[in-house]
C-alpha cells in the first residue's frame with residue numbers, strides 16, 4: 001500500500017512537473033509584473049518608482065520618431081501617471097519631509113529625475129504663490145495634482161499682432177509685442193487630476209494654488225538652455241475677450257530690452 005501510494009505520487013509529480021515547467025515562463029513574467037507595483041492604492045495597485053520611470057522613459061523615446069503624435073504621447077503619460085501614488089515613493093517622501101518655504105511668493109522646485117528626453121519635478125506651493133501666464137516652447141507637459149488644488153488656465157497662440165509698445169523704467173527700455181491667445185481650458189485641478197499641454201495646444205498656462213499644494217509635472221523634452229531662454233511671460237488682459245471674440249484675449253510679451 002505504501003509502495004502504491006509512493007508510485008502514484010511519483011507519477012502525479014512527473015505529470016504535474018511537465019505542466020508546471022510549461023507554465024514557468026508565464027509565472028516568471030507574472031512575477032516580474034508584480035514587482036512593478038508598490039501595493040494597493042485604493043482598489044488598484046500602484047506602480048513603483050522604478051517601473052514608473054521605465055514606462056515614461058520608454059514613452060519619451062517616441063519623440064525621436066518621425067511624425068511623433070504629441071497628443072497620443074500625452075494620453076499615454078497620463079495613463080502611467082494615474083497608476084502612481086507619489087506619496088508612496090521614497091524620493092517623494094524625502095522631498096516633502098524636507099520642504100521649507102524658502103522663496104517667498106514663489107513655489108519650491110525639487111527635481112525628481114532628469115534626462116535629456118524628459119524631466120520629472122515636484123512643485124510645492126503655499127497658498128497664493130501664483131505662476132502667471134508663460135509658455136513652454138518646443139515642449140509638452142503633463143501635471144498631476146497630488147495635494148491641495150489650484151486654478152489652472154491653458155491658452156494657445158491664436159494670432160501674433162504687429163502692435164508693439166515701448167515702456168521705459170529708469171534707464172531701461174522694454175519692447176512689448178502683442179498677440180491674441182485662445183483660452184483652451186480653465187479648471188480647478190483637484191488631487192489625482194491631470195492637466196496637460198502640447199507644443200501647439202494649451203502651451204501657455206497659469207496656476208493659482210488655493211491652499212498648500214503639491215504637484216508633479218513631466219516635461220518632454222527636459223528643460224535646456226534654449227528652452228529656458230525662449231520661455232515667454234505674458235501679461236493678459238483677462239477682464240474681457242478681445243473685440244467680443246469668444247475665449248480670445250489680448251496679451252503682451254517681452255520682445256526685447258535695452
Ligand SMILES: [Fe+2]
Nearest residue numbers: 134135136205
Ligand atoms: Fe509651466
